[in-house]
Amino acid sequence: xxxxxxxxxxxxxxxxxxxxxxxxxxxxxxxxxxxxxxxxxxxxxxxxxxxxxxxxxxxxxxxxxxxxxxxxxxxxxxxxxxxxxxxxxxxxxxxxxxxxxxxxxxxxxxxxxxxxxxxxxxxxxxxxxxxxxxxxxx
Amino acid sequence: xxxxxxxxxxxxxxxxxxxxxxxxxxxxxxxxxxxxxxxxxxxxxxxxxxxxxxxxxxxxxxxxxxxxxxxxxxxxxxxxxxxxxxxxxxxxxxxxxxxxxxxxxxxxxxxxxxxxxxxxxxxx
Numbered sequence: 001x002x003x004x005x006x007x008x009x010x011x012x013x014x015x016x017x018x019x020x021x022x023x024x025x026x027x028x029x030x031x032x033x034x035x036x037x038x039x040x041x042x043x044x045x046x047x048x049x050x051x052x053x054x055x056x057x058x059x060x061x062x063x064x065x066x067x068x069x070x071x072x073x074x075x076x077x078x079x080x081x082x083x084x085x086x087x088x089x090x091x092x093x094x095x096x097x098x099x100x101x102x103x104x105x106x107x108x109x110x111x112x113x114x115x116x117x118x119x120x121x122x123x124x125x126x127x128x129x130x131x132x133x134x135x136x137x138x
Numbered sequence: 139x140x141x142x143x144x145x146x147x148x149x150x151x152x153x154x155x156x157x158x159x160x161x162x163x164x165x166x167x168x169x170x171x172x173x174x175x176x177x178x179x180x181x182x183x184x185x186x187x188x189x190x191x192x193x194x195x196x197x198x199x200x201x202x203x204x205x206x207x208x209x210x211x212x213x214x215x216x217x218x219x220x221x222x223x224x225x226x227x228x229x230x231x232x233x234x235x236x237x238x239x240x241x242x243x244x245x246x247x248x249x250x251x252x253x254x255x256x257x258x259x260x261x262x
Binding site: 017042045046102 | 191
């Protein structure tokens, strides 16, 4: 079993994506096929960006166990008031900084759900949000 | 399909990085300043990204999707740090002295097609 944990810093757009790039490199070295690799990388990057844009910071954890990859994002708040609303395509509360970087279209959460084989989101205001994603790589 | 060499000629583009990788084939192109949409809609690695956005997240988006070529429209040139990050990933980076609309039209005319839309409810 391989495990790695990455810290994601609020508002750090310059480094956003570095954790996901590292996760992608790790999985590539394990021989994961390119289409699965792309799905995992996109979902990971979206979750990392969400923490940079919306949260007070958090962690992204990778667990590789045989033929399954589990990615968990865990942030420090402020939580999502209405998760169902946040899951809708096009719904966004991103600010102008995020939009200047090309994000905030309201596609992040739906894109994670679409790319993951299993997706779960738990959120509490003001404690934070946890997203669990699983991918089959067998 | 067009080779990157053909794209350079058609767009009067200048090569900023990846001079040794211009013989690659490009089947698809995505034209957007919204990386969220690029991440949602591009699913073919032989894709060029045509954009007017020049920050580091354009390179990261290309990295996640295994894209081969970045084309900056309207003659835009990203800063050295962004170009070097793209170079490290083996991307070809071009700048074209035309608007995004014109670039897209020329590529389409040359046989490059848009990304399919794998999103439920949207036509392919």
